[in-house]
Amino acid sequence: MLSYHNRAKLLNRTNLSIFTLILLISILLFAQIPKTQAAAPNPDLQEKALSFLREVIQLDMAKYTVALNDKYSGPEHLSYNLNLANASFLDSRSYRVDAVFSFYDGVLGSCSLYPGNGGLLYLHPEQDHFNATLGIVERYQTWTNDSQVHEMANLLRNVGSEKNATEVSGNLTLRLSVLHYTQYAFYNTFNGTDYTGLTIFRGTTDLDFADSRVYEKIGNTSVNISKEQAINIASNYVKNYSYNATLGNRTTTTVSNLNVTGVYAARLQTAVKENSTLFPYWEVMLNVSNMPAPGLQGLEVKIWANDGTVASVIGFSTANIAPLIDMLLFYPLYSSLLMGLIFVILCAVAIVVVLLLVLGRSNKK
Numbered sequence: 001m002l003s004y005h006n007r008a009k010l011l012n013r014t015n016l017s018i019f020t021l022i023l024l025i026s027i028l029l030f031a032q033i034p035k036t037q038a039a040a041p042n043p044d045l046q047e048k049a050l051s052f053l054r055e056v057i058q059l060d061m062a063k064y065t066v067a068l069n070d071k072y073s074g075p076e077h078l079s080y081n082l083n084l085a086n087a088s089f090l091d092s093r094s095y096r097v098d099a100v101f102s103f104y105d106g107v108l109g110s111c112s113l114y115p116g117n118g119g120l121l122y123l124h125p126e127q128d129h130f131n132a133t134l135g136i137v138e139r140y141q142t143w144t145n146d147s148q149v150h151e152m153a154n155l156l157r158n159v160g161s162e163k164n165a166t167e168v169s170g171n172l173t174l175r176l177s178v179l180h181y182t183q184y185a186f187y188n189t190f191n192g193t194d195y196t197g198l199t200i201f202r203g204t205t206d207l208d209f210a211d212s213r214v215y216e217k218i219g220n221t222s223v224n225i226s227k228e229q230a231i232n233i234a235s236n237y238v239k240n241y242s243y244n245a246t247l248g249n250r251t252t253t254t255v256s257n258l259n260v261t262g263v264y265a266a267r268l269q270t271a272v273k274e275n276s277t278l279f280p281y282w283e284v285m286l287n288v289s290n291m292p293a294p295g296l297q298g299l300e301v302k303i304w305a306n307d308g309t310v311a312s313v314i315g316f317s318t319a320n321i322a323p324l325i326d327m328l329l330f331y332p333l334y335s336s337l338l339m340g341l342i343f344v345i346l347c348a349v350a351i352v353v354v355l356l357l358v359l360g361r362s363n364k365k
Contacts, residue, residue, distance in 0.1 A: 040075075041068065041070075041073045041074065041075065041077075041078055042075055042076070042103075042106075044106070045076065045078060045101075045103050045106065046068065046078060048103070048108060049078050049080070049099070049101045049108070049111070050066065051143075052101075052108060052111060052143070053099065053111075054123075055139060055142075055143055056136060056139045056140050056143050056209075057111075057113070057120075057122075057136065057207070057209075058122055058123045058124065058135075058139070059082075059097075059120060059121060059122060059123065060121045060122060060123045062085075063084060063085055063121050064082040064083060064084060064085060064097070064121070065082070065083050065084075065085050066080055066081075066082055067080065067081045067082075067083070068080055069081055072100075076102065076103040076104065076105075076106075077100075077101070077102055077103070078099075078100070078101040078103075079098070079099070079100050079101075080097075080098070080099040080100075080101075081096065081097075081098060081099075082096065082097035082098075082099060083095075083096050084096065084121075091118070093116055094116040094117050094118035095115065095116055095118040095119075095121065096115070096116050097113055097114065097115045097116070097120065098113075098114040098115075099111065099112070099113050099114075100112045100114075102215075104214050104215045107214045108211070108214065109210065109211055109212070109214040109215045110208070110209060110210040110211070111208075111209045111210075112206070112207075112208045112209075113206060113207045113208075114206050115205045115206060116205075117205065118205075119205040120205065120207065128162065129162050129182055129202055130156075130159075130161055130162040133156070133182075133184050133200055133202065134153065134156050134157065136200060136209070137149060137152055137153045137156060137184075137198075137200070138153050140198075141153060148172070149198065151169060151172055152172065152174065152186045152198060154169070155167045155168075155169055155172065155174040155186070156174060156184065159174065159176055162176070162178055162182060163176065163178060164176060164177060164178050168189070171188055171189055171190060172186065172187070172188065172189070173186070173187045173188075173189040173194065173197075174186050174187075175187065175194075181201060181202060181203045181204075182201075182202045183199065183200070183201050183202075184199070184200040184201075184202075185197060185198075185199045185200075186198045186199070188213075188218060190218075190221035190280075191221055191222075191223045191268070191280065192268060193221070193223070193268045193269065193270050193280045194270065195216075195218045195221070195270050195278050196212045196213040196216050196217070196218060196278065197211075197212060197213065198210070198211050198212075198213070199211075199212070215276060216272065216276050216277070216278055217275070217276060217277045217278065218277070218278055219273065219274075219277040219278055219279045220279060220306050221280060222280075222305075222306055223268065223280055223305045223306075224305065224306055224307065224308070225282060225303065225304075225305050225306075225307075225308045227266055227268075227282065229308065230266060230282035230284050230303050230305070230308070231263055231266055231284055233284075233301075233303055233308055233310065234282075234284035234286055234301035234303060234310075235260050235286060237301060237310050237313070238258050238260055238286055238288070238299055238301065238313070239258065239260065241256075241258060241299070241313060242254060242255060242256035243255050243313075245292045245293060247292060247293065253292060255291075255292050257290075258288050258290060258291075258299070259288060259289045259290050260286050260287065260288055260298075261287045261288065261289050262286070262287045263284065263285070263286060263287070264285040264286065264287050264297065264298060264316075264318070265283070265284075265285045266282060266283070266284045266285070267282070267283050268280055268281075268282060268283075268305060269281055269282075269283050271302070271311075273304070273311075279304060279305075279306060280304075280305040280306070281302050281303060281304050281305055281311060282302070282303040282304075282305055283300060283301075283302060284300070284301045284302075284303060285298060285299075285300045285301075285316055286298045286299050286300075286301065291315065293315065295317050296315040296316070296317055297316060297317055297318050298315070298316060299313055299314070299315055299316065300313070300314050300315070300316045301313050
């Protein structure tokens with residue numbers, strides 16, 4: 001049996017160990033929290049952001065209390081928490097809205113609204129998604145005094161309802177896609193290729209608005225390389241292409257003498273080449289029979305359509321990863337919050353397990 005004095009010393013050492021462990025884990029947790037940006041948000045941009053919610057989206061701002069989240073805000077990036085005023089705990093959780101804005105040289109480029117299960121509270125009862133989106137486009141035209149947005153509204157009226165559709169007027173294209181979400185995408189289109197435009201994404205409750213004309217420019221739209229020429233360039237390039245691949249057993253091997261068996265797909269796309277400027281390129285996906293990694297079907301070669309130079313080569317798989325892509329593209333904020341929550345839960349579980357082990361040993365002694 002331990003004496004009272006020895007038991008006290010053991011208990012003090014145990015408490016010190018537990019305190020040290022909790023302190024170390026707390027430091028790790030705080031290291032995961034994003035640091036507040038040094039520069040304060042611009043007050044004029046804050047007014048623009050709230051004006052956009054009132055006048056374009058037409059949220060009923062009288063029903064919310066608005067708080068700027070300094071932790072996630074910067075000079076041209078604003079994050080707001082909109083909480084239901086005078087609400088019960090359950091209602092406040094259901095109707096809380098996270099609003100994220102990005103500005104570029106003082107001009108609004110995007111707004112993302114992530115509400116709870118209760119959805120967004122509008123100034124007027126929202127109509128069906130189609131007419132509600134048409135209203136947003138019409139009000140955005142008034143808000144920006146942009147004549148091209150007026151043309152976008154006309155294209156949307158021509159479609160008439162929420163359905164999969166493509167509507168074209170000159171160099172302006174509307175692509176309406178209805179899946180488990182709905183996307184209204186307006187593009188400036190040249191030589192059959194989509195460049196900058198306006199996109200409105202509507203999920204079950206969330207809403208994303210982006211005007212890429214604000215943060216991207218259109219470069220040389222000339223397509224001097226035909227589809228057949230692009231396929232030939234890609235095939236010849238891959239035949240002489242080699243790279244180092246790390247296999248599942250962590251061994252590295254040099255991949256060469258690739259056997260191209262055909263063309264999986266070839267399509268014209270656009271991408272930023274320099275200074276936030278879009279240029280056309282051919283995406284040529286070649287089937288390769290001797291790819292080293294399981295699941296890879298071949299190589300995707302990116303060829304600039306202006307001059308035929310090869311920009312990049314990456315492997316591709318035809319496995320169905322659309323649900324994962326949707327989650328990563330359309331729920332970036334929730335994805336980061338989810339990872340943070342998982343990290344905190346794992347740390348909490350680790351603390352509990354360690355405490356139980358330490359206390360169990362202490363009781364035995």
